[in-house]
Amino acid sequence: xxxxxxxxxxxxxxxxxxxxxxxxxxxxxxxxxxxxGSGKTTLLRTLCGLSQPADGEIRxxxxxxxxxxxxxxxxxxxxxxxxxxxxxxxxxxxLQFGTCVGGADSAADIAAALERVGLARAAxxxxxxxxxxxxxxxxxxRLLVAAKxxxxxxxxxxxxxxxxxxxxxxxxxxxxxxxxxxIITSHQELKVSGRTHKISLDS
Amino acid sequence: xxxxxxxxxxxxxxxxLILAGRKPADVATPLAFFIIVTSLFPLGVGPEPDVxxxxxxxxxxxxxxxxxxxxxxxxxxxxxxxxTLEQLALSPHPLTPLVFTKILAHWATSGLLLVVLSPLLAMxxxxxxxxxxxLVVTLLLGxxxxxxxxxxxxxxxxxxxxxxxxxxxLVLPLYTPVLIFGAGAVTAxxxxxxTKAYFSLLGAFLLLAxxxxxxxxxxxxxxxxx
Amino acid sequence: xxxxxxxxxFYALAGRxxxxxxxxxxxxxxxxxxxxxxxxxxxxQQGDSYRIMFIHVPSAWMSMFVYMMMAGGGLVGLVWNIKxxxxxxxxxxxxxxxxxxxxLVTGSLWxxxxxxxxxxxxxxxxxxxxxxxxxxxxxxLQAAIDDPRRSARAGxxxxxxxxVNIPIIHFSVVWWNTLHQPASIGSLGKIVSPSxxxxxxxxxxxxxxxxxxxxxxxxxxxxxxxxxxxxxxxGWVAEIVRATPEIxxxxx
Numbered sequence: 234x235x236x237x238x239x240x241x242x243x244x245x246x247x248x249x250x251x252x253x254x255x256x257x258x259x260x261x262x263x264x265x266x267x268x269x270g271s272g273k274t275t276l277l278r279t280l281c282g283l284s285q286p287a288d289g290e291i292r293x294x295x296x297x298x299x300x301x302x303x304x305x306x307x308x309x310x311x312x313x314x315x316x317x318x319x320x321x322x323x324x325x326x327x328l329q330f331g332t333c334v335g336g337a338d339s340a341a342d343i344a345a346a347l348e349r350v351g352l353a354r355a356a357x358x359x360x361x362x363x364x365x366x367x368x369x370x371x372x373x374x375r376l377l378v379a380a381k382x383x384x385x386x387x388x389x390x391x392x393x394x395x396x397x398x399x400x401x402x403x404x405x406x407x408x409x410x411x412x413x414x415x416i417i418t419s420h421q422e423l424k425v426s427g428r429t430h431k432i433s434l435d436s
Numbered sequence: 437x438x439x440x441x442x443x444x445x446x447x448x449x450x451x452x453l454i455l456a457g458r459k460p461a462d463v464a465t466p467l468a469f470f471i472i473v474t475s476l477f478p479l480g481v482g483p484e485p486d487v488x489x490x491x492x493x494x495x496x497x498x499x500x501x502x503x504x505x506x507x508x509x510x511x512x513x514x515x516x517x518x519x520t521l522e523q524l525a526l527s528p529h530p531l532t533p534l535v536f537t538k539i540l541a542h543w544a545t546s547g548l549l550l551v552v553l554s555p556l557l558a559m560x561x562x563x564x565x566x567x568x569x570x571l572v573v574t575l576l577l578g579x580x581x582x583x584x585x586x587x588x589x590x591x592x593x594x595x596x597x598x599x600x601x602x603x604x605x606l607v608l609p610l611y612t613p614v615l616i617f618g619a620g621a622v623t624a625x626x627x628x629x630x631t632k633a634y635f636s637l638l639g640a641f642l643l644l645a646x647x648x649x650x651x652x653x654x655x656x657x658x659x660x661x662x
Numbered sequence: 663x664x665x666x667x668x669x670x671x672f673y674a675l676a677g678r679x680x681x682x683x684x685x686x687x688x689x690x691x692x693x694x695x696x697x698x699x700x701x702x703x704x705x706x707q708q709g710d711s712y713r714i715m716f717i718h719v720p721s722a723w724m725s726m727f728v729y730m731m732m733a734g735g736g737l738v739g740l741v742w743n744i745k746x747x748x749x750x751x752x753x754x755x756x757x758x759x760x761x762x763x764x765x766l767v768t769g770s771l772w773x774x775x776x777x778x779x780x781x782x783x784x785x786x787x788x789x790x791x792x793x794x795x796x797x798x799x800x801x802x803l804q805a806a807i808d809d810p811r812r813s814a815r816a817g818x819x820x821x822x823x824x825x826v827n828i829p830i831i832h833f834s835v836v837w838w839n840t841l842h843q844p845a846s847i848g849s850l851g852k853i854v855s856p857s858x859x860x861x862x863x864x865x866x867x868x869x870x871x872x873x874x875x876x877x878x879x880x881x882x883x884x885x886x887x888x889x890x891x892x893x894x895x896x897g898w899v900a901e902i903v904r905a906t907p908e909i910x911x912x913x914x
Contacts, residue, residue, distance in 0.1 A: 281526055283526065283662065285662055307528030316518070316519055317520050317522065321455055322454070329447075330448075330520075334444060334447065334523050335527060335528070588819070592816045596803075598806055602799075602803060602806055605795070605798060609792050609831070610827050612834060613827075620838065652822070655819055660816070662815075
């Protein structure tokens, strides 16, 4: 479904990785590993279409994502390490804005999603008062509301406590079971049941 | 059911207005700048009413131009820092209309307020009363052009060192036509001349800027996010 | 033709062209200046001072032309992702800025005998001044961005916005100028155009061609430098460095 062909990415004029090829099918999780600075974030941003690769191609259902443009973006939900949270808006407002920009119906159950990530009581607090882990949960709540098949997650487990880490693993498993795709970077070991692959960017 | 483009645009507009309301200092600073700069001029050139009324159109327009430029920094910088801009760029809707919405919201919380303030400052500078209407109309036509052109510069300088000063270098030369015709119209009106040609030209600039600037800004944002 | 779009081949081609272009440029400059400064008769109104136009007018023309080249290079680089086009834009900017400065300085020197002052807000001088600011903006933006690709693409967008605006700016300035200009002062543009004799026109044309080729000569030299800087990690540049003792000496 998502196919990466001979992908080469550079930062400045330094090559991060070259001629990377892999594919991810529905129901599969790809765990990208690598040392700091090996280009994991760049790879994820390139897979989203935010960064342009120096060479190579990314295909979704056989068509280049550059060609698909908006149609491809409609399929994916990206949680980067900036959470996309504005401190002066409340948690609920942030989530509502996030889903609205993501193209999902804003009336979708924001409250239910906040409940599921354990932020029900913080819904009306300005987001700047949330802890780092709570902000992370708020960002991840977008996954629940948006209902997109392709999840691209940059270190989603950082700052999360053990309980919510386990919840997150379950979420990933159920997304895979429903035929979703996950591409993820994480320094933690993922305990997700389902088809998982690993690739390493360290040469 | 998924959200349509108009719905998403409304979300963005509403959010930016709410944010401006929660951070009133950001909105007020360029306005304060506008007031202070125009108030400094009489101190610099002397309080003679004749001199002031002759200088008023130019001073008001230059001050409005600088104040509008000062406010450009917050158009995208906050969203860039917290990752919201990435979310916008990844929206399934085309980026150009979303960016246009942001520019509109920015103008409503900067340029529009300058327009509202301008008659007060015009009185301070002894601008003839019959030119007041022209001043307001030219600013109403001209300040959106400033926001539109400025948005390109704001997008290009995102996250760049020395961004603020650089932004002024990029944007101010592009502002000259608006300044010439904006201030020109007020001067003409103050001396009782016809201003129709000025209005048409400012209107034409506005249309041109509406057609091209959001698109260029969207391209610039994608470059800055790369 | 496509072959020369690769930086390596272009580097070699430019290296072969530069001496020839340089020689022709030099000859044209000598011929143009000789005809302009010795052969052409003094103007019946301005005496000898008009001769500065042989520098001023080509500088002003080229300052506009180079901006077009910059925007064109930027566009090609942006749309087709061709590195050489980006380099053309980047390498053109300082040349264009210098030509604009030259038009400003010669215009102001010319103003002294014509208007009795070094600076009046003449339409052409004002346009050139704003053009100079536009060049400065482009150079400053590219200098402020470290990533070479982002720097090239950001510059391209700015140059394109600039090129759409230049005619509007020029038109606005001319309008503004005719409104505010005292009747006694003729603009530089008007002085040049109507009453020009063939003996003055020929050196002007020769000088224009000389400036044109001068731009291309310097452009090729600058692009060669640009290529070496951007391709410094590639094998063929390392080869050149190894074969050139002067360079090797400075980078132990």
